[in-house]
Amino acid sequence: MTTPRTEAGRNGREAPAPPGQDFLNMQAHLSEEELAVRDKVRSFVRERIKPNINGWFDKAIFPKEIVPEFADLGLLGMHLTGYGCAGRSAVEYGLACMELEAGDSGLRTFVSVQGSLAMSAIHKFGSEEQKQEWLPRMAKGEAIGCFGLTEPTAGSDPASMKTFARREGSDWVLNGQKRWIGLATIADIAVVWARTDEENNPVRGFLVPTDAEGFSARDITPKLSMRASIQCDVTFDDVRLPESAMLPQARGLGGPFACLNEARYGIIWGAMGAARDCFESARDYALSREQFGKPIGSFQLVQQKLVNMLIEIEKGTLLALHIGRMKDEGTLRPEQISLGKLNNVREAIEIAREARTVFGGNGVTLEYPPMRHMANLESVRTYEGTDEVHTLILGNAITGIQSFR
Structure with a gap:
């Protein structure tokens, strides 16, 4: 068990942070x-x-x-x-x-x-x-995995997935398609979720080697977002799997949802990292870029932009920390993860857009990071649950009324 550092330890450890960094x-x-x-x-x-x-x-x-x-x-x-x-x-x-x-x-x-x-x-x-x-x-990074849940016609509604695994003797035979599957063309193993004809909990998870006969993947290109990442279309054409390929403890959609919540949790923090990079680059630019004979950071409207960015970053980072502490304590609920993901990604996109304006025309180039972050965050906003999905999760938690169907 660890404890926060003492005041003397904090003050003696490193030089003061630059203005605006870890303001609180x-x-x-x-x-x-x-x-x-x-x-x-x-x-x-x-x-x-x-x-x-x-x-x-x-x-x-x-x-x-x-x-x-x-x-x-x-x-x-x-x-x-x-x-x-x-x-x-x-x-x-x-x-x-x-x-x-x-x-x-x-x-x-x-x-x-x-x-x-x-x-x-x-x-x-x-x-x-x-x-x-x-x-x-x-x-060790010696094997790469991917996670196959989303389909061309089943994004926010995974219960409507069409990928199907049928029994054939002691084997399973897998057919279907998945879309927006990260890393699939470089992966060694795919975690694939498919419907079966089992009663009560028909969705099961399978470990599918990517060199299995009938498995194929191709990169989705061209993309305007996540360009330094890999997302793929995947097809399963009579992929034969032994009984031992099934994940034995996963039954129903609770399995993939538990994994999605792990990924959503990381996004709560990650979005604030992108936002912070946008803010810091805009602040540095505002202090060095001169117009009308002085740095643009001296103008009230630019300072207002920087202040608004800083406030949301500090709030979002503290939210991430609070949610992380609850996760470590074992008290975190799925709808609380939804609150963090919805808020922090939404605010990060607004911060990236506002930061871009500080750069003027220079902001649309790759020389500066806000527009790259902005483009990437549009994907982050969509995957692991859209704004709309997390809004309805929270609405259900608040009212007790399920509004998806």
């Missing part, structure tokens, strides 16, 4: 271990991602060579315990997501798909044999 001194509420995770990932992003992200985004390249580096940092399945995973707390994982997304949403998404979706599904619902076979390799 949130780090006073972080332990030494939590700060060490944050600082390690922040340094990695500064040294490895930020110098290269413009080229990766411009050329629509996911840098696969970075996967072992993520593994060396302990980022892959970092909040899972055992099987070579780092066993970090929810808050530590959230801080890592925030720093990664300050670099780029697409690269944070890799960590999320690998750890919060694919590895989490195996860890929560897999057999011991499945865990031993896949989790240590995935934690």
Whole structure:
């Protein structure tokens, strides 16, 4: 169990933050271990991602060579315990997501798909044999996973999925299509959710090797968002699987929803990382860009923009921390995750748009990050539940009335 640092420790550890960074001194509420995770990932992003992200985004390249580096940092399945995973707390994982997304949403998404979706599904619902076979390799970055839930006609309504697994002797035969599946063209194993003819809970999860006969995936291109990431269309054409491919502990849609909540949690933090990067770049630009004989940061309207951005970042980051503490305590409810995801992504997009205006015309180039973050956040706003879906989840929690159907 860790405790926050003392005042003397806080004051003696590092120089004062730049103006506007951690304005409310949130780090006073972080332990030494939590700060060490944050600082390690922040340094990695500064040294490895930020110098290269413009080229990766411009050329629509996911840098696969970075996967072992993520593994060396302990980022892959970092909040899972055992099987070579780092066993970090929810808050530590959230801080890592925030720093990664300050670099780029697409690269944070890799960590999320690998750890919060694919590895989490195996860890929560897999057999011991499945865990031993896949989790240590995935934690080391030696195997990549993907998570197949969304379909061309089943996005916000996964209960209407058409992918179907039928019994044939002791095997299962899988047919169907999935869409917007992160990492599928570079993955070694796919966690696939499909309908079956079982009674009561017909949706089951399967581990599908991507080299299985009948499995095919192709990148979705061109994209205007998440260009340094991979999203795919996937087709299953009579993919034959043994009984041992089924995730034995997952029955019904509760299985994939539990994994989605893990990913949504990381987004709550990650969105604030993107927002912070937009704010800091706009503040620095406003202090150096001169018009009418003085820095534009001296003008009231520009200061108002910076202040509004800062307020929402501080509020959203404190919200993320509070939700993370509840997650570590085991008291967090799914609708509370929805509140965090809805608020923080929505505010991050507004911050990115406002930050872009500080740059004027220069803001539409890749020389500055707000418009790249803005484009990426449109995907973040959509995946793991749209604004509308999370609004209705919260509406149901408030009124007790289910309004989806």
